[in-house]
Amino acid sequence: MEAATLKDIARELNISVSTVSRALRDSYEINAETKRLVMECAARLHYRPNPIALSLKGSSSKAIAVVVPQIANYYFSQAINGIEEVANRRGYDVLIFQTHETYEREVANLRQAVARRVDGVLISLSSESSSILHLQELQQQGMPIVQFDRVSAELNTPRVVADNFGGAFAATEHLLKTGRRRIAHLTIQPWLSITQERLAGYRAALEQYGMPYDENLVRFSTFGPDEVGPLVNELLALTPRPDAFFTASDRLAVGCLAALHQRHLSIPEDISLVGFTNLTVADMLSPSLSTVMQPALEIGQVAVGRLLDLIERKHRAEPPSTVTIPTTMVLRASSQLAMTEQSFI
Amino acid sequence: MEAATLKDIARELNISVSTVSRALRDSYEINAETKRLVMECAARLHYRPNPIALSLKGSSSKAIAVVVPQIANYYFSQAINGIEEVANRRGYDVLIFQTHETYEREVANLRQAVARRVDGVLISLSSESSSILHLQELQQQGMPIVQFDRVSAELNTPRVVADNFGGAFAATEHLLKTGRRRIAHLTIQPWLSITQERLAGYRAALEQYGMPYDENLVRFSTFGPDEVGPLVNELLALTPRPDAFFTASDRLAVGCLAALHQRHLSIPEDISLVGFTNLTVADMLSPSLSTVMQPALEIGQVAVGRLLDLIERKHRAEPPSTVTIPTTMVLRASSQLAMTEQSFI
């Protein structure tokens, strides 16, 4: 009943451990009959190779690390689901690490990952990580690394990101096309790659439609409590008043929603609202929330695919490339007059 | 720069590996001066013991497994945060596994956990796991196990749960005290312990206040798409119409909210609404959602504390006990007339 080892099989069959090992690996220098016996015995004893011993031997631990800011975040947990799915299918375990947005924990996590002999690292940078020396060093030591979502251009690895620019462009364009002229943009920490790309998409759309860019309409916020309301109030106090809000996250969008409700502004009649990323309850809000959906699952799948290819050296000299996964504009009631009264459950 | 080993230190100091090992473990049979030298050298080379080798030796891997249905769930990811915090502080790593609510994955995850030589297992049962033989077997093999949140009475381990009964009782009582008389209860899979306890709390409160229990007012739902709306409609069709909804999850509550909005019912004037668990956006909905808050973080902290005590044999013969963590009733606008127009951001 206890975990069987090669030694158990060897004893049972009165042969040596090495022969058992080779038989199970289907080595050419083992007799077919012996192989059959070993296989049969292994199955009978429910033999499973001990990954710890394999790791110690130094070959491969068949485990990868995924380092994310936090898992209490639908986007990241979805990405992890995609990662796990593909990794497991290809025979790898996934070790999950949270940085809680601090540089210190990011370093500690990577140290742990190395200690546990992972074969590779998937990382989405913590918002506090301005320096990436720890990652460059890790890479120089030969650790395969792939970045996703929050990436750094200074670290020369494959990157998998959502089309933040395209998504923001589409959202802004949608608002413009539905007649909005003063579009406020509520967004997150300005130094993140995703923030910059979304802001760029917003600006590009304004420009293409001949609308002026007004930096008063752009506000940066963290997720601190009681932070969104005041910002929304500031924006609403501007003249002329904004007629649309485009937020860089659904969490911000929900905050907007509440603040607008409170001021008895009707959505989308008075103000249109479009969010970003994919909160599960977006379709259940009132009004249901238009949003730029990021394919978190797919990003995870693609990213881990790259990493495993890297580990298994399928693409040796191929230079690291950046994969951009398209986002989808999901139109719901919060930005479409016609849908306000429509059934959406 | 590469991971230093005992051997490296031994070579550097011209002593044996065993001496280094013992010096680092502060063994009594090593000279103080030698210890000093070893410590100094270890620090200089950034020596970190190799957890893989330690695990192989069979003693302790300093890692625990936490097995949950899914991490894409605010409740579980919060619990994991609590688990990680305490575990790390006590020197343990946390390996996270998802069952995706299937029995098959639960078994596979536990197998992996064993293979990776974890020192103990924290588990919240998958909704599909009717049999718990795999866990009983694991326990018989000496693996320390603690159950949390979704627990089974058939498995004799310490248990850490939220006060589901008390929370449901408080919510129902609150609704009754604010004058509601026909309280519908929308809940989840009937065979889960948490479902049964919440239902019992709901019934007990009704009974205490002399209200009849009407099973027509109780509906079970999964989270399938387009499932909540029809159920709400069915309930609203009853005569007399319910004047309050108490849901066993915030996800269901949000669904209710949307369905009620759609029928132009005002909350809480026409219908009061109270949810359960702790969606992040509960306070940002319109109206803000009254809810029974579960201290997910604390549950995780307490559960992992129990497990580590078990692992370190702090309480040898102590029989497994069940710890119930109190829930908190958070009153917001959806169940209180007075708060409807109040500022809540």
Place this chain on the structure above:
DNA sequence: TTTATTTGCGCAAACGTTGTCGGCAACGTT
């Protein structure tokens, strides 16, 4: 001085696995 005891350290085994080597039959080749 001889005999115990302590102090300080090294050797080797063990955990489960893989890989390198070498051995020894049974062949086929000169």
Place this chain on the structure above:
DNA sequence: AACGTTGCCGACAACGTTTGCGCAAATAAA
């Protein structure tokens, strides 16, 4: 008959660590 080839298998080392045992020197007791 002597030699090289195969085919099949076992012994051994190694990965990094802990630990039981033993051995020497230093110290204490006789």
